[in-house]
Amino acid sequence: MDSGQVIYEVTLRPDPSVDADFDVWLEHHVQEMLRLPGFVGARIHHGEDAEHGPGARTVCYLLRDRAALDAYLEQHAERMRADGAKRFGDRVRASRRILDAGRDVSLTETPAASCANCASPLFGQYCANCGQRARDRMISLWELVEEASEILTSLDSRLWRTLGMLLFRPGRLTRDYLLGRRARYIPALRLFLGLSLLFFFLLALDTHFTIDTGEEAGENLALQVQIGEEQQPAPAPDADTAERPVTAPEAGTPTPPAEPQDAKQEERCADIQVSWPEGMQWADRWLSTERVRAACEKIVADHGESFTRALLENIPAMMFIFVPLMAVVMKLLYPLTGRFYAEHLLFLVHYHAFFYLLLSVVLILGWLFDGELLPQWPATLFVVFSTVYIPVYLFRAMRMVYEQGRLATTCKYTLLGIAYFTCLLLFLVGTVTITAVTI
Numbered sequence: 001m002d003s004g005q006v007i008y009e010v011t012l013r014p015d016p017s018v019d020a021d022f023d024v025w026l027e028h029h030v031q032e033m034l035r036l037p038g039f040v041g042a043r044i045h046h047g048e049d050a051e052h053g054p055g056a057r058t059v060c061y062l063l064r065d066r067a068a069l070d071a072y073l074e075q076h077a078e079r080m081r082a083d084g085a086k087r088f089g090d091r092v093r094a095s096r097r098i099l100d101a102g103r104d105v106s107l108t109e110t111p112a113a114s115c116a117n118c119a120s121p122l123f124g125q126y127c128a129n130c131g132q133r134a135r136d137r138m139i140s141l142w143e144l145v146e147e148a149s150e151i152l153t154s155l156d157s158r159l160w161r162t163l164g165m166l167l168f169r170p171g172r173l174t175r176d177y178l179l180g181r182r183a184r185y186i187p188a189l190r191l192f193l194g195l196s197l198l199f200f201f202l203l204a205l206d207t208h209f210t211i212d213t214g215e216e217a218g219e220n221l222a223l224q225v226q227i228g229e230e231q232q233p234a235p236a237p238d239a240d241t242a243e244r245p246v247t248a249p250e251a252g253t254p255t256p257p258a259e260p261q262d263a264k265q266e267e268r269c270a271d272i273q274v275s276w277p278e279g280m281q282w283a284d285r286w287l288s289t290e291r292v293r294a295a296c297e298k299i300v301a302d303h304g305e306s307f308t309r310a311l312l313e314n315i316p317a318m319m320f321i322f323v324p325l326m327a328v329v330m331k332l333l334y335p336l337t338g339r340f341y342a343e344h345l346l347f348l349v350h351y352h353a354f355f356y357l358l359l360s361v362v363l364i365l366g367w368l369f370d371g372e373l374l375p376q377w378p379a380t381l382f383v384v385f386s387t388v389y390i391p392v393y394l395f396r397a398m399r400m401v402y403e404q405g406r407l408a409t410t411c412k413y414t415l416l417g418i419a420y421f422t423c424l425l426l427f428l429v430g431t432v433t434i435t436a437v438t439i
Contacts, residue, residue, distance in 0.1 A: 005040065005101035006069050008061040015091040016055065023057075025087060029080070030059060036076055038068025062101070069098065162186040166354050170393045171400030174350045178343060178401070188346055192353045196316055199356040202363045204312050269296035287437060295436040311435045318431045322423065323348050329419045333412045334402060347401055351394060358386055391417075 014022040030042050040062040048054035063069045084092060115122055120129035127133075162185045165173045173185060186194075272293050299307045323345070330344035362383055369379035398416075399409050 004065065006063050006066050007099040007101060008063060008069055008072075009058060009097050009099060010061070011056055011058045011095045013056050013093045014088065018088055018091050019055070022088065022092065025084070026057060026059070029084065033061060033080065036072060038064045038071060040064055158184060158186050162191060163357065166191075166350065166357060170354075171347075171397030174347050174397070174401050177346060177350075188349050188353075192349045192356075195353045195356040195360070196319065199360045199363075200312060200316055202360055204309075206363050206366070269293045269300065272296055287433065291437045295439065298439055299436070306439050307436065310439045311432065314431050314435050318427050319352070322427050323352055325423060326416075326420060329416065329423075333415060337402060339402075347397070351397060354393065355390065358390065362386055 012022075012026070026044065030044065033039055034042055042059060042061045045058040045060070046054075047056050047058060063072070081094075084094075114120060115127035115130060115132060117132040118127060118130045120127055162173065165176075165185070176182070176185065177188065185191075270293070273289055327341060327345035327348050330348065331339075331341050334344070362379075365379040365382050368374060369376050395409065395413050398404075398413060399406070402409070404412075
């Protein structure tokens with residue numbers, strides 16, 4: 001026999017008069033056997049045979065290897081058997097045999113003994129390790145088309161089931177996850193990543209952002225940044241100057257040469273001043289007047305296109321920090337529910353996935369119903385509906401997941417809203433500032 005796991009099978013046939021006491025003793029006896037070294041597990045079977053009829057109990061002990069079984073037979077078998085003999089005497093008959101652990105045999109459609117993908121043993125049509133189907137021939141063109149169509153039609157039916165639940169059943173997806181019903185849905189983090197990438201991709205296609213540099217009016221771009229101190233208002237223009245009419249130059253008067261474009265750009269950003277209050281001069285190392293002026297010149301130079309691209313790249317990263325932070329707020333709002341931080345994070349991951357999905361639909365409808373080929377009112381109506389549906393969805397989701405009354409949920413909903421928009425505003429200001437000084 002090989003050195004793998006072995007089965008030690010013990011068949012016991014008690015007299016009917018001791019059945020009840022014997023079953024109680026047998027449970028205790030099997031537990032004692034499992035405490036011995038080398039025993040891995042045990043299974044108790046009730047059966048019958050043609051010679052003795054019903055009433056047999058067969059215990060199959062699984063041991064680590066044959067050496068463990070030999071050690072049991074030499075050191076412990078006599079003592080363990082004596083306990084049953086002392087209690088029941090000749091009212092219980094026993095027989096024993098030794099089996100190897102065996103192997104599973106099942107019908108497969110190919111004679112292959114291992115998976116072609118991961119080399120794991122095959123016991124059926126699909127590999128238990130990687131899930132690939134066993135094949136002994138090349139895949140056909142039709143099968144390629146069929147597998148590609150499954151991406152749009154099923155994804156094991158999980159995609160459409162997940163999106164439908166996410167859109168129309170507030171909080172139900174999170175509740176099912178917490179109850180352990182997860183295999184039927186797309187994993188939460190994968191869903192969040194996929195929908196966030198979809199939304200920001202559509203947003204990048206839809207965004208056209210430019211900055212009016214005031215060239216047509218001959219104006220200068222002026223900005224005064226004062227942090228922590230009251231800013232003095234800029235002096236008003238002189239009344240005489242403001243009312244003085246603009247006249248054409250007299251004949252023979254030389255026209256001043258036009259300023260170079262770089263000079264105009266520098267003048268537009270020349271009035272920017274960043275001053276920090278006493279005790280915060282350390283912040284000047286990363287947000288100084290020079291850095292802000294340099295960022296201003298870059299933004300004005302290409303009318304904000306590079307700034308927009310960089311901002312759209314930084315906002316998803318901001319959300320990866322913002323969502324876990326809001327999960328901390330949820331943990332503080334529900335201190336007595338006994339829920340873990342990860343459960344609050346799951347709730348917010350699902351909610352933001354819904355948010356990204358709904359806004360993606362808004363963008364797509366805005367393209368379709370643009371007022372040229374199709375009327376614009378369906379897209380406008382859906383925007384109004386979404387504006388109402390998003391806050392209502394959050395309230396209903398909180399009630400579904402946390403199972404609290406309307407009054408308690410309303411109070412926590414209000415506090416969450418205040419914390420959410422305050423933190424979001426701070427994060428957006430920080431992201432805009434970091435984007436501007438790093439482009």
